[in-house]
């Protein structure tokens with residue numbers, strides 16, 4: 001029986017693990033499918049205080065810091081949680097194993113919202129991508145579309161502008177209201193980024209007879225854009241499907257701490273009440289870790 005089972009190996013989960021392991025609580029991190037969560041896709045971090053490297057380097061460092069104090073890390077995903085703090089929580093995982101813990105910290109972050117238009121699913125991995133840093137290289141010297149208008153979309157567009165010949169940002173609103181000013185300015189300065197406002201994509205299809213796998217993206221007004229790739233950055237949804245339905249979530253699937261059963265805590269992007277950033281993930285990871293330690297000490 002672990003004292004603490006932490007779901008997620010992003011900055012929230014790894015920070016929580018550092019605090020619980022360093023307080024001598026037997027800690028297991030179930031790290032999902034990959035270390036670092038969303039940070040794994042960040043090439044250079046500019047706004048996490050004290051760190052100027054990549055997101056992945058930060059995640060490696062955080063993991064090593066937590067394991068130094070005894071935290072165990074396994075890369076499996078939770079599929080179900082049952083039980084309670086009194087008798088122990090049981091976390092079932094996709095590797096068929098079950099793990100028992102006196103407390104659980106949910107730090108499972110968020111995943112990109114999937115595009116739900118004709119052709120989006122069909123061309124996923126064949127022109128449609130949700131990760132510019134993973135797939136951008138394949139579009140060197142080519143033409144790509146970025147869908148969305150928040151920080152992620154503008155970051156993706158800037159990253160792709162260093163590789164692709166032309167980047168077209170398709171955004172349904174009239175301005176990038178939700179993006180940081182520094183990103184808006186950088187986008188405006190790039191000659192190979194074109195912004196198409198007040199428009200959206202409604203269909204993706206293969207360009208007939210194209211030898212290079214080009215796509216045709218049709219917009220709301222019927223315009224057909226020929227493109228090599230479409231990068232989708234239209235928001236995120238919290239990873240909370242594995243929780244039972246009685247646990248309340250907001251419209252994004254996120255969790256409020258006071259809606260959770262005793263002994264269960266939440267941290268990071270999956271927390272309903274924070275801005276989704278690494279700094280806040282670390283802050284709430286620290287709080288959740290300390291709350292779990294206090295809870296365990298009271299149980300004794």
Ligand SMILES: Cc1cc2nc3c(=O)[nH]c(=O)nc-3n(C[C@H](O)[C@H](O)[C@H](O)COP(=O)(O)OP(=O)(O)OC[C@H]3O[C@@H](n4cnc5c(N)ncnc54)[C@H](O)[C@@H]3O)c2cc1C
Pocket residue numbers: 007008009010011012013030031032033034035036037038039041042044045046047048076077078079107108109110152155239242267268269270276277278279281
């Ligand atoms: C492209 C991009 C660029 C960004 N740039 C910045 C930036 O410059 N600065 C900044 O501060 N923030 C940035 N962010 C946001 C930042 O990455 C997130 O706010 C932060 O990673 C949230 O941390 P987290 O630990 O809550 O979740 P995540 O990083 O999403 O980690 C979640 C973890 O949970 C795991 N998991 C999921 N489901 C399960 C399950 N069922 N069981 C077990 N584990 C599970 C995942 O595998 C992952 O390890 C960016 C995000 C993206 C996508």
